[in-house]
Amino acid sequence: MSKNQTIKDAILEAALPNVPFDGWALQTLENAAVEAGYDKSMARAVFPRGAQDALVHFSGWADRKMLDGLKKSSGMKLRVREKVTLAVRTRFEMLEPYREAERLAIAFWVRPFRKWEGARLVWKTADAVWDWVGDTATDYNRYTKRGLLAGVLTATSLFWLADESKSRAESWAFLDRRIDNVLSLGKIAGRLKTA
Secondary structure (H helix, E strand, O other): OOHHHHHHHHHHHHHHHHHHHHOOOHHHHHHHHHHOOOOOHHHHHHOOOOHHHHHHHHHHHHHHHHHHHHHHHOOOOOOHHHHHHHHHHHHHHHHHHHHHHHHHHHHHHOOOOOHHHHHHHHHHHHHHHHHHHOOOOOOHHHHHHHHHHHHHHHHHHHHHHHOOOHHHHHHHHHHHHHHHHHHHHHHHHHHHHHO
16 A cells, blocks of 8 residues: 555545534545644645545545455355345445445535546446456446446445435345346346347
């Protein structure tokens, strides 16, 4: 891990508990920099676009936490569907303590002039999941799989944020249904392409 990434992680992790109260703002990041042991100017140094850069880093940080959480299951013999579901669920479970920060992150990215960068981040998460699963496709299948999973991630995020069921059980049932739908669509698309 680079020194720059270590600093970003430290500031982000100090900021996350305060984001629900103070929002994704430069002031929040500056306060977090001080809390993490840096001068407040470090926040602007590592996040030049302020909250926008911090949110890009937050998404990548969540992807790395997901992959760290999956290390213990990397040797398990799971079907592709089970691996995809496990990876997505692991990411949401890792984000559980930061649900409100994630809610505010999504609200930030849905603005018309930010939505393309937000969509790119969701795509990167889908790519990280499929890479972990072991997908090596380089043809249209690569883009189809990631595009479909990006839709699952978006829909499940919104459901998860509204879910008040015990242990988020309804979210996991929702995720299972979406994954089933996506894999069915992928099989149909594959048959159409070879027809």
